[in-house]
Amino acid sequence: MTPAELIRYLVLAAQREGNRQLGHALRALGLTPAQSEVLRILGEHEPLTLSGIGELLVCESGSNPSRLVDRLVSAGLVERVASAGDRRQVTLTLSPEGRQAESRVREIETALYARIDAALEGVDTEPALELLRRLSTGQPAGEALAKRLAATEAAR
Incomplete structure (x- = not known):
């Protein structure tokens, strides 16, 4: 296996294992990892439009996460609120139940x-972080993560 191929498969294996562990823990809440990401985005940046959520999502490609949000609205975790200035514009916020779920x-x-921190004990993570940044910069998921990091920094 070439180094590039090994890196690709190691990243894939680590991502799948992390998602498997996260999915297992979220099952008790009736959520998928993608749904939990929407809750976390709203918890940190609400109110947001549907496209605003899509710009910050790393788990899904595309800028319209309507199916994810529809399921969360149906579950009573997210509320749609018509904009005061433009009734066609809808913003999304967490419901009280959604706030509890987001906290969990x-x-x-x-x-x-x-x-993950325990597995990283004694490891210099900077080279790996730099590699992952290089691999994701300019890609849709990398751009979503960059926007999310910028929005988080701006909120501080």
């Missing part, structure tokens, strides 16, 4: 990150 998702993610 944060707890689940914190536990996952603790397991």
